[in-house]
Amino acid sequence: MSTTKVRPARSPISRFVTPRPTGPRRGSTLLRHLLWVAVGAVAVYFVSYGIDPFRNYQLATVAAYLCVTAGLTMLTGLNGQLSLGHGALMACGAYTVALAQNEFSDRGVLGAWALPVSLALGVLVAALAGALIGVCAARLRGPYLAGVTLAVALVVPAFTTRFAGLFNADQGLSVYVDPAPAALGPYFPPERWQAWIAIGAAMLSLLIVANLVHSRYGRAFKAVRDDEVAAKLAGIHVARTQVLAFVVSAGCAGLGGGVLAVISQSVSPSVFGLTLSLNLLLAIVLGGLGSLFGAAWGALLLVLLPYLTTQVTRGLELSPGLANKLEGNLPLAIFGLTLIIVMLVAPGGIQDAFRALGRTVRRRF
Amino acid sequence: MTPQHTGTVLELRGIGVSFGGLVALEDVSMTAATGTVVGVIGPNGAGKTTLFNVVCGFVEPNTGDVLFEQRPLRPRPHQLAGKGIARTLQGVGLFRGLTVLENVMAGATHTARAGLVSALFGLPRSDRDERRLRDEAMTVLDGLGIADHAQAWPGTLPYAVGKRVALARALVARPRLLLLDEPAGGLGGDDVEELAALIVDLPNRSNCSVMLVEHHMDLVMKVCDQIVVLDFGRVVAAGTPAQVRDNPAVAEAYLGAEVGS
């Protein structure tokens, strides 16, 4: 390397991810993270009892997205690889779960084990697809990676149409899901059960990603992002590291997609289109790139923002002529404007803004 | 401890590199004896960094062979650390998103034992591995007198400390050959002195031979056992510091009339 202090080889993303100390800590990583997960799960368990079915459904959706954003924020934030195609990876998981569940139900072999097996298959298939894309992605940088992953996001409908016999083209498949266990009582709302499933999956996804981030692999992810040349010299296989990040985040996406299929009891290609992929990216950036808390904020935002913008405009009393023009468009405009404003006001995302706020408060008092 | 090799740690035979039409190295042969510090000097653009790049596998030579500890080496950058070769980059080249400690731990990646599965599930095996790496990294940081900075971010470090961290990251891999590219660049007088002491000590203390590219003549003359001079990609002189200093061709092409001394 030449003597420049400014080094162009690193991913530009590294310049704005606020670093946080993540050195090895005392005690067992697994136990520490399990504790977090347990606390989170218990909290959500009680929350799920306190809210009505629709909120439970929203919670389940947040959790499904959280599976994905956790992996994506690791890929993009910590490893510096941009993916505009995670929607397609979710589709891999979702369709696998759909086919597996329906197959199980057709053969009448459903049981408590069936759903976990289906989800595991979904993760596997998505991870395989992720490996394939990841191998290509490892050679690509910046907008070129963006372009290829964007093209990936667009192929889902082509596959479902080409193999319409299996995937039923645009119309998609409905997904057989067992009702909540009878032990929970006859009036147990299905949405709450779905929320539990989704939360379980999200916790698993978070646990895995958190473990990985705090291991030497997490260190390697960041090293590769920051400086590929130095990473190689440190004995890190750059391409392999990038593929690994892609595979793990694809697995998370597969899980999220599978969960989404379960809670919505259906899959169809346009659910997993470019919009979803862009939304996921949006979520992790708005939430705070590279942090799992940011991923959680992002998932929450993805569900709440459209909901709130619609609610806000719902109350307006408009003449029919005006209503015809504004309906639909006004929430979208507000949504767009919100994105812009958040990015201008909190360029490091919500999590970063909170952290900064915390620092200021601590300094004041 | 690694076995003490007698003889040569690195041998280059007839290395040639060209970029498009530009010949960067031509028929460069040299040897570095085990346990010595070998300096590579020469005018800007002479091909010194390129020579390092060949040894590290960043540049594939058009001709010639690299031998490491008498065995042919087909270098691939990420395998070097495992083979016993480390290199510092010019500038600082730290990972800005990792703390000083993590930066150094990253340098020992090849010694990690725990696999992906234990990492994914946060198993004790992975934790043990991490603790071992941390202890090793702390030892090296301590040895270089910068343990205080272990939790700091690279961006906040004084330049000289940053360069030391980079050195620590190279040393934690326990290399038998260390390639230093302009380690004194940008350092002040005191820091250069300390660096010199450190480099001289490396072969004895850490059983590590050193190849050094540097324009800081005081340092080069002080620490090197042998010096190779490149000009326009060719070896134009080689020998002890005294021999090289007195070589008129070197003075003409490289040293010029020293200013102010």
Place this chain on the structure above:
Amino acid sequence: SDEAPSSSGGGTAASVPGVTDTEILLGTHMPLTGPAAAGYSKIAPATKAYFEYVNANGGVNGRKIKYLVEDDGYNPANTQTLVRKLVLEDKVFAILNGLGTPTHTGVLDFLKTQKVPDLFVASGSRSWNQPEKYPTTFGFQPDYTVEGKIIADFVKKTYPGQVVCHMGQDDDFGRDSLAGVEQVLGADGVKEKQKYVTSNTNITPQIQAFKAAGCQVVISATIPAFTALSLGTAAKLGGFKPQWVPSSVGADYTTLSGLLGEGKVLLEGLVAPGYLPVSTDTSNPWVQLYQKVNKEYNGDAPFDNNIMFGMTVGYLTVQALLKAGKDLTREGLISAVESGGFKNAAVGPYRYSASDHSGIGGMQMGRVTAGVQAAFGPVVQTDDGAGPVQEYTEAPATPTGNGIPSA
């Protein structure tokens, strides 16, 4: 937290979701924005306008209808959330006229579990007619297979011996349409079959294939934008001018002429079936009624077949609600629809019964002459199976006095 079922069909009138003494709450999902919104975004406002008209005249059994319209942008992911919101949060009585095959398919299972009436789905997929599997779901418009059979029957009789080809959207729309066409013409009755996808606006290769095959009649299962694109593209290819016979989905003259601009002369002679009176037929009493409602309650939006569609859905809904009686329950509504016998603007019969949840079963051909689309010939009806295409002879209905159905 309440352990009661989140929604139920049974119980006393007081516990029926979405129904109070003064109000009936209905909800729908529609593309109001996004690429698919063109045309379709006008349907729900029209239905709503008709409800307002009814409300202004006393409502249904003293209850006013409130219609919640959610914009799903034709994205099934949104549909799934919004329909759950309508059912679980807003607690609507029924889902009405949800639009689109892929969008609505995704909520069938949910609506079934919740036992929510799922009325008059706005798409010609055959999926809505599965009374055993989805007992609460009902279709509305003639399904694409029925339509395909009717078109093919017309083509067979009107253009005997001519080379017939088919252009279809690469989904259930095109697939079901082709199935209907082939049912009538036979598998080798269609010489050239081409498909398009909405995400690829270059259909020149398909049109050229028609030209090369010497097609004289092209039956198309296309949305309006692609009907217009097909006609325009064909005209560019050395004046290739087959007889186009598009599905009613993509044949609204107002929409097509807007799409084609100066090229609207290409529409001259276009033939297409319809299940409602043509919106430009101002002599039709239904058109007159709807135009009046449109003027007063819909901001006088440009009147086209989408508004006809929306108003008819509104009218049919009021008919069904009236039939379900004062003690409104979800089961009651479903039985009311299943009991059938509705007559309104639709030119053909509604086929609703306990074993048939498909919608309108008859259509009439229309032709564009001198820039005016007008119906001609008999109303014909058929089923989506092997049944024959027959004439439907019952006299068309007319709206009652003030245009509000009575029980």
Place this chain on the structure above:
Amino acid sequence: MERFIFLTFDGLSRGAVYAAFALALVLIWRAARVVNFAQGAMAVVTAYAAYMVSDAVGSYLVGFLVALVGGLLLGALVERGLMRFVGHANPLNDVIVALGLVLLLTAVVGIIFGGEFRAANQPFDTSAIEVGGVPLMSRYDLFIWGTVATIVVLLALLFTRTAVGLRMRAAAFAPEVSRLLGVNVGRMLTLGWALAAVVGAVAGVLILPTELGLHPHAMDIVFASSFAAAIVGGLDSPVGAVVGGIIVGLILSYVSGYLGAALTPVAVLAVLLAVLLLRPGGIFSGVRARTV
């Protein structure tokens, strides 16, 4: 054979369309190092303006000019009023803000003009000229190609021959150093955005008649194909944009014609991978950067 010739020419005329829009993406990339995801939405806005004016005045040319001027203004406005305040060191924030802008612009257009399709005017006959019974290209296609060629030449001249071009490139790569050397970086960015928006606006006006018509989302699909074209050619190269446009156009046409329209996205992905795995910076990428 006849089919092949036909599909080839069809692909070439579609390619022109993608090339035109890809040029706008290349321009903004060279000027500001961002991929402007809002380029399509911005082009839609100017196209509506052009449509309104040319409809009112009854002259295509006037509408065309309105698109030009409108693009210039809109591009400058977006940079001055918005992009400038986004941390430019951060590529993803740019992307998110651009996506927000897409939503906002599309919604506003939808509110003002409604969601219906409108016919877009064209100055020439779009009937294909037939040679030996095979319809090849229309005069309109030739007009597009002519415009694309003109833009490429102008861009190449701008970047390689003029001081402004040099300033724009320097400002994009090294803003701080450029300022020290007297380059008004802010102005260069505004200029880059404005010029890119002009090219995008022209492309939009040219493209719309070949598409479904004017609609808030009219450029969505074009954007995706053109982005593919731009990166196949290499985002830094105007010539690359044209070659990329031709490649994508041809592939889409052949695949549509021989394998079915549904498979075109797969074909685009395959082409991207085939090209980028061999040349990760696109066909016309420059020398691999020295990293050590």
Place this chain on the structure above:
Amino acid sequence: MTAVLEVDNLNAGYGVVPVLQDVNLTVAAGTITAVLGANGAGKTTLLRTITGLVRPTGGRILFSGADLRAVKVEQLVRRGIAHVPEGRGVVAELTVDENLRLGGLWRKDKADAKKATAEVYELFEPLARRRAHLGHQLSGGERQMLALGRALVARPTLLLLDEPSLGLAPKVTAQIMALLKRLRDDTGLTVLLVEQNVRGALSIADRGVVMSLGRIVMSAGADELLADDGLRHAYLGF
């Protein structure tokens, strides 16, 4: 002699971290001032604050009597100030030729800019052989030459150099020092020179200032500094 540059009670820092504290400095026209000090003393920050790349939090900077805080960075070169920043700032994606052209772009006198470019190629002969190479292809030293040459093409009256000898061969360092001296003597160029190569810098400088922890702790004639062993030991460590 008149003061070209006056720095009054200058304070500056990054975020909440203060770096420069009450820095006072006067640079006379046609002189070379060496700014010395340990790593992290704030030398780079001083230069960057003078050219407005870092916002001062207090104090004044006068250039030929005019307050520089009111001047935009891009206007400085037109007023005759050139800054070769730390890390050189070669535009890696532009060719050597384009980089040099960039240096003279602002000038009205195109012929002289051409001439200046030719002089640079003559001075740094490795660059002449790499005109069409991109910045990133160059070796470390070649980049340093390019950055320096580019500043010279701008024909400044005040030149701010941040460690110009970094990574340069001793012979080239000597050439550059000699060049600076010649430019000062022949054209009245004023130079503010940050250097770690203390002896090299002081050998051509008129004055030396020593910075420590963001303050100027010593300011004296260069000869004085070199001659006085006590001062040298105390502040420069040799």
